[in-house]
Amino acid sequence: MSKPDQELIADCLNGQTHAFGDLVVRYQNRLYNTLVGVLGSVDDAHDVAQEAFVNAFQKLHTFRGHSAFYSWLFRIALNSAVSRQRKVNRVPVSIEAVRERSGIEPIDRRPASRPEHALETTERQTAVRSALAELAEEFRTALVLKEMENLSYQEIAEIVGCPVGTVRSRIHRARSELREKLQDLLREPCDT
């Protein structure tokens, strides 16, 4: 049976550093995929996720356990991501650019998938990523945390450091903008 986060953290602080490896394995894909959504780039997501884990390791002794470890970790990652995003200041301008940048070839996981459907899925996902990339950073982050992490408004507020009301507003703004950008897509019959 896998140990709870707090036990792994305690083990790590007691010198059993392999315990941190367990935490990395536990959260690496979750963090990575969310960062892909926030940053729009698999390379950047990989780097930021790695940096976040390294920083978390360094600061692990400051973690008090008042919030979930993942929330704490994601806050660290978000700081890195935001500063990186601002530094690079890249805004994908085309679907192709997003496809190239994201580096993700969408996978149709359904057994009954057809080639043409796979293509449609790919285009749909690329369109979503492109529209997402055009959102303001704070709107995109809030929506990604809601949709991909399924976090509550309260949890998102803790992570991004703003009131719950602001989170609600940002998510709504993000959805409204996406609705505008993806009207054609949203009019299609939803067979997913």
Added chain:
Amino acid sequence: MMKEPVSEEILSAFVDGELTPDERAEVERWLDHNPQARETVDAFRRISGLFETMARSEVPAEFPAEVLQRAERKMLLADAGSVSRKKRARGWLLALAAPIAAAAVLIFVVRPMVRGPGAPERAAEVARHRNGGELSPTAEHSESDEGTKFADSSRTAEWSSKSGQPPESIVAGALSKNADDEDDPRLATIIDDIRESSGEQNVVSVMRMYVADRAQGMVLLQDVLSDKLVIVDEPGEDESGVLESGRARAGTKEVAAAGAPHSAQNEALYVVAEPEQVIAAFREILARDNPGLRLAVEPPIEVAALDAASRKELNDVTRAVERHLARRLDETDSREEKAPAPAGDDKPADNAPQPAQRGEPERKPENKPAAPAAARKSAASTAPAESRAIAPQKAKGAADLAAGSETEGVKDAGPAQNANRGAALSRQRVVQVPSALENRQRGSEETQAQTNRNSSRNRGQAKEAQAAVSQRQADKSGDKLKADAAASNQGLSLVRVLILIEPENPPPASPNAEGNP
């Protein structure tokens, strides 16, 4: 029934299940009578559905090992100061040779315990381990019953001038092997890196200099390098190596423009010089009062791995040094024919060109009347005006040394000789950061491993390969003197260093008031 319209924001929260039961009931009643609101809710739900179909991917299998390696580098070397590069390289090779799998997490165990509970005891253990110089065949050292092991896989060391010194026990252990390192522990890894890279012409050492202001950092770096006779390269110089006054002026503009870091985003300084010149420069940089200045040693890069434009920049600077050396040797040979070769009191540098030493009786420090003349000639022809264009104060470098100034130069040669040799054997040029280097920064550990392997291989072949290339270049020019000089240049131990000047990022805001990471 609601008396006021329900806002879209409320509908969005409704989709997320973020309303109270009362609010939820009220919205449901509203939706029963408002088709447009129902459309909005439907659209929001479909957007959520789009996220559900988004592709998810997984990080590479070696991700945990990479994380722990980076953590080790950051935490341990930052504390522990220097480890000999050979040891580090050996640790890396062993670490990289290990199969990368989930199990690797347990192999690349890091040593945060240096800072944790029982830190002094563990720090002493680390110091003993490092100072002992003997790594076990697996480069691992079992430390505890829990199976905690050491894998000496560090390649990067960083020090901050504001973060204080490493723990004394570790510093003492790390520095006891090298008396030169005693003056400043932050220099230890730099010295290791520079000396290991000397004479390896296919490999470029990489240093990062983090400064608060990049423009000031560039000026500081060029200033100090010029004081150490690492002169600014001059792109307008003609192929013969003769500096013409008109072209020198043109070159001044070019370099001044290139050296205006205020407008450039990714500038770096490429330096070809003798190792001791570079070390002396870094020593002086650290000695100066520059709050926040931080130096980091990066893994070396291969010239061949750079893109064509970057490679050309680097090769141009190297060739400039070789051309000047060829000219110096030519002049020396001419003098040698006129004057008998003396025994020479100066202790020659190990890596100094022997013909130059044999042929410079008038450049002994005791012979001051002749020395300044020779050195001024060197300074006039090789310490170009563009140095002044960038940092006026550094114009004194070569000329003052030539006149017997007290400025610290290459330790094991007289000042006049230093001026001559330094001017001939050193160059700096502002370059754009090679894109290949940037790409490398985000490369996988596997790529890094390959680079390391290539570096090791190239280090072994560097002199031979460079000899052939230099000989070909010289032969192509049809100048026998140059060919001879280039050939004799192989006996030198120049070092090639790319110094990246980076703005110090502001510390990330605390993501958590309680944890304050």
